[in-house]
Amino acid sequence: MMRILHRWLGLVLAVLLFVTALSGAALSLFPALESARSLQPDVTLTVADLAARVQAAHPGLEQIKRAPSGQISAWWFDGDQPGSAVIDPATGRDVASADPNPLRRWLTNLHRSLLLGDTGRMIVAAGALAMLLLAISGVVLVVRRLGGWRHWLARLRGPLAGRLHTDIARVAVLGLALSAMTALWMSAETFEIVTIDAASLETPATVSGQTGLALAEMQALRAVPAAELRELSFPAPDDPQDMFTLRTDRGMGYVDQGTGTLLGWQDLSLGQRASETIYMLHTGQGAAVLGLFLGVMALGVPVLAVTGVLVWLPGWRNRPQLTGNAPAAQADTIVLVGSEGGSTWGFAATLARALRDAGQSVHVAPMTAFQPARYRRARRFLILAATYGEGDAPASAKGFLARLQTLETVPTAPLAVLGFGDRSFPAFCAFARAVDNAARNKGWPALMAFDTIDRQSPQDFARWGRILGQALGIELELVHQPDLPATQTLTLLERHDYGAAVQAPMSILRFALPKASLWQRLAGQRFTQFEPGDLLGIVPEGSAVPRLYSLASGSRDGFIEIVVHRHVGGLTSGQLTQLEPGQTAQGFLRRHPGFHAGRDRTPLILIGAGTGVGPLAGFIRNNKSHRPVHLFFGLRQPDSDFLYRNELSDWQADGKLAHLSIAVSRGERPQYVQDALRQQAPRITAAISQGARIMVCGGRDMARGVADALTDILKPTGLTPAMLKVGDRYVEDIY
Structure with a gap:
């Protein structure tokens, strides 16, 4: 379930997360740039001194603001003309325009709302929730894959796309989860799902009514360091009842313009402080280094999206399109598939077609989707499972055994388990056998005895089908034509023969690397990325069953090399060892990350x-x-x-x-x-x-x-x- 959630959230929302992550990464640069350019006030400078310097340069001063980066800006009227500028706190003079950066404003709107207003804000909030769920599910999947938290930093093996996806996730997950959680909180505030209880400051009942006191002499302003200022708003001209409004990092208050005394004060509430902290954590405003860190983490999202698609594509391609698949709740026959390379899905499709032709309602699904409560009308369960490596679960069966062990009660409909493997390997059908043993130990009724298919044998499958038909009381003929992997033409470059004198003829065969498109190289498809220990499948003429050979070269070597022992009567080895340079064979690549x-x-x-x-x-x-x-x-x-x-x-x-x-x-x-x-x-x-x-x-x-x-x-x-x-x-x- 966790893998399905992670996969489909990532695939469905890839474009949205791509846009919000890249725009967020770009926005993270602005606080750092602003902080680097800002002229910081002297530690001894007070708000009174700062205001006096700015007013000397701009007599019609109305407001002074200090950004979290430390940048100080001022707004004023010169006659009827408004003005604004970034201010040098040491002189009170203009140093730059205070107008918002148009690119920054556009990126902010794109990041917050996709330029779609409130509708866009809701979509972005949904994306933040998806990001949080992706982070959580990703952590769970990585921990499962690595065998526990203590192996969090362990070196990975396998295809490049999968390794890169996991490596980036391990580094970026904390930053992405933090960005997602803070974004959700800010969205909740925007739509008033969460309200911050901000204590209000009442307007003073009486003021002095005096005017004309110099800013530098106002005691309330002299008591506040300029480094703590957030905003100072000036009273309206010619209104002796108006006051200064002072906002700092601690709270807000009013200052009498005639006496310079503080008329009232209100500290920031706990909710306001929490809200401001969350805003800082998300935007980097006031914490430029943190903002850059989160921006770098966000840059991992596009890479995660691309590598996630590359990890998903091979399984999607190898998985046949199942037509007529009945809903899980309505099927009387449930076929669960555990496959690594995709070939077992082909057998499942053949079985499902034959059962439907015999009048059965069939639902086919990966073993990872096993949920007993969904199969309300099931009369039988059939599990077709391959084995990965030394008895491990294949990709579409991860977590099945653990889920089976935790069931309090197993289904009452009987079960048959069929294993797929190669009898020459020690762990022949070990995972399927483990599933069958676990089911028996849990008391799951058996429809028929455990059986196996050796080397994708259509004859073995047809034999098992006849036994299944007898158990169901129907005629069942399983005629399966294996879907061969897409092959490429491999041209022999050179060969070296050994072993004739000891009646063990062997050849080292070196083939040229086939040409590949740019997309195939980026995606690591075909023969663009492989390592020694991976497998070369050779499909001999006149047969549909490939023979696998361990590779003695990697893609960086610039050639494909195998060692072949010619067996008496061996179809594939006989054809290969008779090849001359310039002649060709049909082959495909199969990963074998367990032997790198x-x-x-x-x-x-x-x-x-x-x-x-x-x-x-x-x-x-x-x-x-x-x-x-x-x-x-x-x-x-x-x-x-x-x-x-x-x-x-x-x-x-x-x-x-x-x-x-x-x-x-x-x-x-x-x-x-x-x-x-x-x-x-x-x-x-x-x-x-x-x-x-x-x-x-x-x-x-x-x-x-x-x-x-x-x-x-x-x-x-x-x-x-x-x-x-x-x-x-x-x-x-x-x-």
Whole structure:
């Protein structure tokens, strides 16, 4: 719910917040400029002295004002001609025009009312409320994403737009929340929703009726420092019953023009002081540094708006347009979807169409929208859930498990859970299985047993559909044609072959970067922004199922590089390893932020075997900061399958690779990568004590042996691989 609120408030009100934020940032400059130009009165100067100096220059003086910035202005009549000027308090003479800055006045009207009067003021107030809700919901989402307040400043991984959005929000949220709250208060005062109880000062019953006392001799004015003045209004000429009206930072009073005595005084009320403080906090008037700070924070809003749209767009594009989606309150079948890249939504759309054709009323929604009270006519629930990373919830299912755990009673309509994943990964359908287990533990009735779909198999999906049809007592045929991601043509630049002598043919393939438009570069789309460890999907000819390869290069390298092992009968690997320079393949990019090296200075322990060295080589190639990197590489025979042999030597010489250990499984003394780890146990424990991060890439058997070896190595330290995984210091890319 919090994510939905944050997303749609931001999207719907992006233009309004864009305008008010930019105009507010521009207005924040004026108090600072005014303060810098203002001639501040001497600390010993009194209101009486200041008024006398100005009156000497302008005998028809009517009013003196001091702005919060310290700037002093005066208004007078010279005969019948009005005049005004900014005053030098040291001389009482004019130094600049007092006329309002036209640009400032226009920006103020735009910021307060969008140039639309009271209607615009109400719209702006709604925008301020939206900004406050966005700030609150954003804080909650960031805390959830980072795993608690103590990780508020933790380094982020993932696509640039998402990182930039969160980083700016973490810095700007306090200023934006303060601006929004003060704007709401000022709007409430404007529309008299909140009224400030200002104590009134009664007009004195009697005055001296005398005139002619020199300003410099008026005791009431001599008692007030000029630095505390806000406004001094002069009595009307030739009216002995009129008085001076004096306003200061403390309150207001009347001064007898004939005797110079104070005739009455009223301190500012608590409400007035609060209102003035709020005005200062919002405008920066009287606090120029604070105003500049809030202005800089406001400049983050346009960037947040743009990056927010860029974060939202991929999911929107990948999510199919669901036609005929019944309202939640009227549907008898509720289909909830947990998807990261969008493919699970395609299966949900196929399921919904088939159920409707069978006479069912179906409502499809993300798992984040789960609200049991909405489904008043539901007769069954179907959850289709992918898994992200090592068993985590995908994007459209964040918070579902927590919401399920807090339910006092679960729905009475039965539930079926279907998991989507790749069986070659250790965490195959782990999140979907966790959902099914949590539902059973809460007592949610089961419609059918938990089941899984491997590698988006249409055959698996059709099989599950027939079982579902039997459970519902209907004929149900699920014919699904996966929607392939948009691919680009990749041209092979060069290839290097290895491993033929040890019956393990492998190739390092380097493709040219496809051309991209300016918008694609700004949005980070296609192959404009990627890092080693991200995934290249190759769609082979004659198949609709792509094969994913870990990237050994980043976009800054200027090329796309992967390492491919040719499997016997392998369609994709066979086609790729037969490519010659100049020939092409169809590919797409998939982010894999859980397997990025990051940019901090802590040591890296990289462990891989065979083609698993690909992304690890990419990490080393991009180690521009020369962080300590230790590579443990398992191969069969150095003269045949020593991938990146020359490059690794160069990287060591350049300081990008601190240490290299190779394990040769077909040498005179056969050794595997886990054996090399045990031999270098002191080096590993020393790096771990310095905060090192371990990254493992390769086959499952190798990864299992590595985990066992590290368990033994770390035992004296009190750590385990599982403990390091919790802290994101042990990550795997296993196939």
